[in-house]
Amino acid sequence: PRSIWLSRHGESEYNLTKQIGGDADLTKNGQAYAKLLPELLIKSGLPTDEKIVVWTSTLKRTNQTAKHVVEELGYSKLEWKALDEIDGGICDHMTYAEIKKKYPEDFARRDEDKYNYRYPGGESYYDVVKRLEPIIMELERGGNVMIITHQAVLRCIWAYFNETGSDKSPWVKIPLHTLFKLTPRAYGNKVEEFASGV
Numbered sequence: 001p002r003s004i005w006l007s008r009h010g011e012s013e014y015n016l017t018k019q020i021g022g023d024a025d026l027t028k029n030g031q032a033y034a035k036l037l038p039e040l041l042i043k044s045g046l047p048t049d050e051k052i053v054v055w056t057s058t059l060k061r062t063n064q065t066a067k068h069v070v071e072e073l074g075y076s077k078l079e080w081k082a083l084d085e086i087d088g089g090i091c092d093h094m095t096y097a098e099i100k101k102k103y104p105e106d107f108a109r110r111d112e113d114k115y116n117y118r119y120p121g122g123e124s125y126y127d128v129v130k131r132l133e134p135i136i137m138e139l140e141r142g143g144n145v146m147i148i149t150h151q152a153v154l155r156c157i158w159a160y161f162n163e164t165g166s167d168k169s170p171w172v173k174i175p176l177h178t179l180f181k182l183t184p185r186a187y188g189n190k191v192e193e194f195a196s197g198v
């Protein structure tokens with residue numbers, strides 16, 4: 001059966017400073033993950049003669065993560081705005097500590113109902129799920145696609161394929177520098193995890 005490969009982008013400068021959103025570059029560590037990604041994909045059981053398509057967001061950090069996979073394995077790449085990270089609105093570029101201090105009520109409300117909480121001028125997880133509909137439709141037509149995207153977006157895609165409820169989906173732990181291989185099956189999709197060690 002066909003598979004879908006999923007990964008967050010490599011570590012970015014904002015991951016280090018703990019700022020949300022933005023359009024930061026990868027760190028040295030993040031670049032090391034991008035370099036390892038072709039090898040990790042082959043290790044996950046992708047035949048070397050089989051071409052897959054790599055989908056990224058429009059942001060620098062996912063494109064930089066796709067660089068070696070595209071250049072070394074010769075895969076084609078497609079950028080989707082729908083794969084961009086959740087829009088933090090007025091909180092974009094801030095750290096959680098800063099948000100808590102400046103907008104304590106918003107911070108508490110998000111914690112209470114993370115799925116439905118919408119950042120002022122930005123998005124909720126529900127909004128992200130809505131804009132992912134065309135992506136999900138394309139995936140349902142047949143796999144052999146690799147998606148390099150962001151934490152919140154990956155949680156939503158993950159939740160769709162693993163039937164995770166909306167109370168839990170915004171909290172699913174999806175570590176950096178880890179490749180996931182999802183193989184759709186009639187009874188429960190198969191999920192395999194490949195840590196890069198970076």
Ligand code: F6P
Pocket residue numbers: 015018019020021022085086088150151152170
């Ligand atoms: O911190 C990285 C990040 O991708 C942010 O850009 C984004 O706002 C956040 O994760 C989403 O995770 P959470 O919904 O847990 O805040």
